Amino acid sequence: MKRLVLHTACLGIILMLAAVAAFGGGFQINENGARAMAQGGAFAARASDASAIYFNPAGLAFQTQGEIYLGTTLIMPDVSFYGPVSDANDPAIKNESKMVSQTFTPINGYITYPINQDLHVGVGVMNPYGLGTEWDPNWVGKYITTKVDLQSFYYTPTVAYKFGDKFSLGAGLDIVTGTVKLQQAINVVNQDTRLVIDMTTKTALGFNVGAQYKIDPQWSLGLSYRSQVKVDASGSATFSPQFTNPAINVVNDDASASIKLPATGFAGVAYKVNPKLELEADYQYIGWSSYKELDINFKNDPTKDVTSVKDYKDTYMIRVGGEYTMDEWQFRAGYLYDHTPVATAYVDPLLPDANRNGVNLGLGYHITKQLRADVAYMFLRFNQRQVTGSAINFNGTYNSQANLVGIDLGYTF
């Protein structure tokens, strides 16, 4: 058994090293630590390992040791589109287009260090926003999208301070970079050309703050907030083939766009049933109303500018989970509900979102007193999303689900 765990841990390290940063499954990625993930992501009221840097920086202040915590989450979405249909009697409701299978591997890594018993510092790196969708180049929605690949990197130097035995505050800086790639087909001159937009962002800044309050040895509360970050992306727009005769102008250009990564916050309450069992419930707020539209601007030929209305709404997630400790093992389980920010008319194949339910299971194992391995599994089921009255007249039904596997290694010192 020990050999199996060690092999699993080794595999985890290999995967981490191989992790090219490609992300997805949804625009927001909260799976930034396998321990929290296994508990439905309900962790802000405890934030009792280095992933506090993501969930609630104030949690660091109650930790007594430094920690290195590193891992990745394998995200394997499975999406089908049925349509497009004109109405409920359209037999195209049986026409299935499957999204190209991909595995995304967003990373999370943290290092924390207690300067003294009240002051704790740390730095983290994670990919809290990412999106990856790809469809066959000749699928029925090729003039809408064939591929989207959006990545973000957050580098987060963080400080936390404990005021007395019960209360702590934390704050961090979010240094954000990212890339945006979009592909679609365009019909020109009786044939298709492929448009590839490939942009990188300038470094942008945001911040995060958190508070934690231990009411008594059993109850604790946590509150955290991460600000909205506006990223400005610029790069190339490439057409293959280009059309260079005098009457039309389909030539490569420079492209730019601004995207607001939304603010988010956690409010959690945790209860320690006994020394072995901890339970927590969290409410997460996501300020998706910042994402009104996606505007791609072409530098030399503004007539090609693309505006795609998104009109997302502010939304929330409900997270519950727990952890049971038995000797060197920890058994975890959780559940989450993710309420979609996308109104039906704006659901499109770039991000076919829906309300989601996730069930989580996981294990932690202390290989040594200092070295811990966490694995988590999540099955994420999207409610079937029937789109009618689509703003881009692309009606149909999306069926989506995803399997996620989180692996992290922690080393305390």
Place this chain on the structure above:
Amino acid sequence: MKVTTQIFAGLIVIIALVVSGCTQSAPSGPSAGLGSVTVTQYVSIGNSLTAGYQSNGLYQSAQIYSYPNLISQQLVAAGANLKTFNQPIWPDPGNPDPATGKAARLQLISWNGPVIGPAGEAVTAGAPPTAGTLAQPYSNLGIPGAILYDFLDTADFTAKAAARANGFFPAILRSAVFGNSIYAQAKNLNPDIVTFWLGNNDVLGYATSGGTAKNMVGTDGPTPSALFAQMYTTSVGALHASLPSAKILVANIPDVKAVPFFTTMGPEIAASIPAGVYLRYQKHGNSGPAFDSTRLTEANAPLITLKAAAYAGLLGHPTGQWYRDVAASFNPPVPVSAVIGAGIDTTMPFGFHPQNPIPDALVLDADEQATAAQSTSDFNATIASVAAAAGAAVVDMNGFFNSVKASGVNVDGEIFTTEFISGGLFSLDGVHPSSKGYGIVANQYIKTMNSAFGMHVPYVNINSLPGIPIPLGRIAAKRYIATIPYSAWKSFDALWNGGF
């Protein structure tokens, strides 16, 4: 250790159960099918729109995307045991222009302009190669130039071709052996589904001529509404009576103002009129210099037809080019003096001077527009009431094209508008749809078919059809004002203006 192993194994079992129990099923809804309708024979009746006429020609690579041919393929996809859907196919480059003997279809001649016109292609077949071998009527009985009257008309096809300067009648109907009228040939095929789209030319002939063409009874204006109503009632009534169990779909008549042939040039010319200058155009019925004035920006501005594209660059110049072109187009050519009205002085600035106005034939003025609109409205009222009486379903092409004109139509990510060329919906002649346009038309029929008859026929995938062979689409969202030589319009006019 043993306990933890068991717990670990138990968790894996739970995960497996959760995943296997959560696989999504496909959405519920109908599969492709014909409902309770039996389809073994489909016949389409109509004019150039039904024939698959495109860019002023009838040629194989366009005809395979005629809306009836696309519908027939979708019926088969829905499970119809459809006998072969026979079309009178002209191998590329298509039918000849009677004046030149070369292919009539319009092509992009030059990017510089751009210039559109016939490319002087040698015709490979003067008539459909199957005309002599097919032992039954064609299933697609769309005849370019046909007006409603022609449906029941039993006149000899060849004599009619001569009288109407339209060779499509004998080429498609061939011999009275197959039936002595369009109606008779359709009936002889004993179809169980029929599409009927006639009546467009009863108003389009008037409108495309700038209000100068005579109608079938030899008067000014479209086919008289009362006569149209009588003929439509008789025609659809006869069809219904002889095919009582057939499903019949009739399409109504789009407003002429929804097609780019009429809507393209006005805004273009308006932008080029110098400040303080008015455009002068000839009023119908006045052969001489009597004129009206317009800035083309007022509410009831005249519509300038696409034929004026070749002359827009001559505005303000002393020219009689139009009259020379008209004179030269006769066979044999006539002197310019025979076509020029009294009092016209071509040494005056063309279009700006009262004595050299824009000719009547290029303009559909407010009165003429009102006449065309009234006829369209009358015809469509007739179509609706006759269809109801005959149990036929109405395909609302008028409503559809009006909505496209108002806001475009987004089909699976590609936006189509009624703009000339860049809109993607219409072919190079500005009146007939492109291949994708015909696919969109076919889907209007299928939509009506499905809702009226409880069928579940799948739609045509517009993305799989070719566009028109020139730039289009939102990426090239600019106006293309193509210069089309006058001579290219000769066979276009023959579609509806011959012989009356």
